[in-house]
Amino acid sequence: MIRLLVGLVALIALATSALAADPVEVGIGYLRRAGIKQTLSLVEQPAENDGVAGARLAIEDNNTTGKFLNQHFTLQEVHLKQGEDASKAALALADRNIGFIIADLPADALLKAADAIRDRGVVLLNAAATDDRLREEDCRANVIHVAPTRSMLADALAQYLVWKQWKRWLMVVGSHPEDKLYADAIRRAAARFGAKIVQERVFEDTGGARRTDSGVSLIQRQMPVFTQQAPAYDVLVAADENEVFAPYLPFRTWDPRPVAGSAGLEPKSWDAAHDQWGAVQIQNRFVKLNSRHMTAVDMQAWTAVRMIGEAASHVNSGDRKALLDFIKGPDFSVAAFKGQGLSLRSWNLQLRQPILLADGRMVVSVSPQQGFLHQVSELDTLGVDRPETKCKLH
Template identity: 55%
Template sequence: MTRSATASSRGRAGWLAGAALLLLGTGALAQNGTAPATPAPQAAAPAPGAPAAQLIRIGFLRSYERRLALSALDIAPESIGLAGAQVAIADNNTTGAFMNQRFELEAVTLKPGDDVSAPARAMIEAGVHYIVTDLSAADTLTVADLAAPAGALVLNAGASDDRLREVDCRANLLHTAPSRSMLTDAIAQFLMWKQWRDWALISGEHENDRLFAEAMKKSAEKFGGAIVAEKVFADAGGARATDSGQAQVQRQIPVFLQDLPEHDVVLVADESEVFGTYIPYNNWVPRLVAGTAGLTAGSWHPASEQWGGAQIQNRFEEAAGRRMQSKDMNAWAAVRVVGEAASRTQSADPAMIDAFVKGPDFTLAAFRGQRLTFRPWNWQMRQPILLGTQAAVVSASPQEGFLHQVSELDTLGIDQPESTCAFPG
């Protein structure tokens, strides 16, 4: 799987085989032929005497089940996250060809509710030192705790729960996924920059919806926005899509929002996909919508092409047959963290790589206009957050004017002075 990903990203690999010889690390990539004058369409053997490439294995543990959404466009594709990890493996291997390093992805997909311990144990016992996860908060913690005795690192590319960065933080658990509070802070900064200060908050009743609403309220407090009203949208069950279509939505949603006091923006907290998508354009009064619907926040956007983003979008689309989403970016970044540290240390030794990742010199370039680094107090990756509609990127936070003594990126999410994370030892 990983080999084919590498080959496809290079395009005409066979034709290239004879075209060039890489003097350094000739043994690393089979398609780099050893005789430049003679075209060799088939993969050539590594140069005699060249050392075998050092192998770095990266596990990917995720839970996926096709889940309906209010809009068919919001249904997560089967390869969500995984495709980002695969593109990053191909990127790591292209660089690895010059470093005599080779990266392999070992992916396991579970269904929600499946036991995560057994596959996690199997990976750790097989000597996998890096495990990228796209799991629930509870399962992410389980994997991190299983990995700890072996000294393995877990890179969380899926769970946005703040508790994983706070009370439940772990010394071997790094987060490339932004936390909920980073996402809500990104939205709040933008709304304050626009001077749209009065917000009506509509939340779903499921746990994740409430967590998003709580984060949104803290963001309001942090940046001076006013929550002028709160309502909970009850999940009455029923189908996500029906043959009678939008008719009832257009009649019922305005009535539900009719009693809100004067507000600039409706904030929606509906990670569960119960009602959020129905809010824009169905309000009682004409107001903009942000949160999990309308203007949404993420580590990435399928339309982002700024900051060299066109290149990653192009090679992602070529590999995956679709546009890149936030979870793909989180997984890409997680696998690239390992690749970047391996090339910087010129080592496949986990001790060297881990020390570099957790050290002060680690940075990652990830198409968002500035370097990404880790917060040493809870191992959250600092990153700009993109704000967009379904079709386009609208802005990127941190917004101009939100200053910070260390990094403006630390205006997003829970900052060190407020952090409750305490690593043991």
């Protein structure tokens, strides 16, 4: 009888303790830039929820895991309006006790926001900006970079082109500042991996409508002329981040040559056609939730939110310092359907990652390519490596 009673009491104690433990709440902010990028191709026009849709899926995934650990994740989305200050929005999120903010912001806005919240102990996870300077001279101790850099993308492409023995490149660069940065990364990659840029041409953005009713016949005359009389080359590499001309190049070059870079064979962190290493599973989950295909920015946002979820399940806590220490620590890696774990470069907080090379319909290859060796991680053959870094984290 007494034993029964004791058992009963123990049972009640157990039940109440289970009820009393409120789930650990982890709020994650999401800061979205105003406006949507315009593309030349209608089918590539980003959706209104590009990026944030990936974060939402990761919140679901984190919560499926969280229900076994008594952890709960929420996403606090802020969509900036044109001209609105990102740092104010970041501060407002900090006021709501948010420790981590996924940032889909241009470089300058991202830096401003990071500096505004530095003293509040809030960390930004850069899910979209590819600027190398954010990881180099302008690096910040409270910014983790999930998006790859331009140099990582250019190196990934260069390794493949060199493996393919297409070593003579005709480079066409747009007239926007971002295009020049991408061209810098391509030049660096050519020098690193033994390719030769036989000539560079600049394609001036003279404005004008992206879609016209008689567009094709004009472009068909423009592009061959623009690319004629080039020195002998194997592949045309285009740097056109604002989509002014690159998508017009394939099949229209004067010489019959493949196109790579901003059109044709494009290096990117993710593609809707990627199906290796279990990727079909996340592609299916994403389509089910959002009724559209998953883009690179979606994947970068998914990975950012999953990094926090992964840390929370390992440290079994929602404490932001504990989470951050784990993410920055040597044992951290996150699985993101790339065939190997992704970890952080300790010297500038950039996520190491394989880069896909996709042609718009298929994934053609995944870099690093076989044979490009490194003493620490082959993933560090992509982008700026530790000995070259200008970053000093404080």
